[in-house]
Amino acid sequence: MRHKQLIAAAGRQKNKMRVPGALYAARGRSPQNEKEVPFQEILPLRLKNSVSGKADSGSDVACLQEMGVLFACLKDNEFVEKYCHKEISQFQNCYKFYMDRKFEAKKTVNQGIVQPGNNLNYKQLNKYLKRFPNPK
Numbered sequence: 001m002r003h004k005q006l007i008a009a010a011g012r013q014k015n016k017m018r019v020p021g022a023l024y025a026a027r028g029r030s031p032q033n034e035k036e037v038p039f040q041e042i043l044p045l046r047l048k049n050s051v052s053g054k055a056d057s058g059s060d061v062a063c064l065q066e067m068g069v070l071f072a073c074l075k076d077n078e079f080v081e082k083y084c085h086k087e088i089s090q091f092q093n094c095y096k097f098y099m100d101r102k103f104e105a106k107k108t109v110n111q112g113i114v115q116p117g118n119n120l121n122y123k124q125l126n127k128y129l130k131r132f133p134n135p136k
Contacts, residue, residue: 046134053122060102063094 070091073084081088114124 049129049133050126051122051129062098063091066091066094 066087070084070087073087074081077083109121109123114120114128120128
């Protein structure tokens with residue numbers, strides 16, 4: 001008798017279980033009607049006539065592959081440089097090539113030459129934006 005009562009009570013509890021809220025989350029919230037929400041212009045909807053140079057001040061990492069090979073060689077040879085002459089010269093050549101390329105790029109920027117392309121720095125971009133200012 002007691003067993004039948006427990007089974008009946010469990011059946012009633014099963015019917016009263018809550019439906020988890022995750023089932024309703026798939027539908028989500030319905031989007032607002034755009035006509036009922038007025039647009040408020042907080043800032044003017046135009047670009048500035050200049051860009052900041054903050055992004056260009058990031059650290060450049062040069063010759064990372066060569067540096068890794070050099071450190072692996074030094075570690076294998078207990079940091080004795082005479083056994084890693086080839087790796088040291090490869091790293092030095094790579095770094096020299098990097099510095100030459102960087103010097104040429106800096107010289108081009110200082111001359112004020114704006115080269116077409118997508119690799120302009122902030123000075124070249126500002127010079128280009130001065131040609132086509134936004135109306136106030």
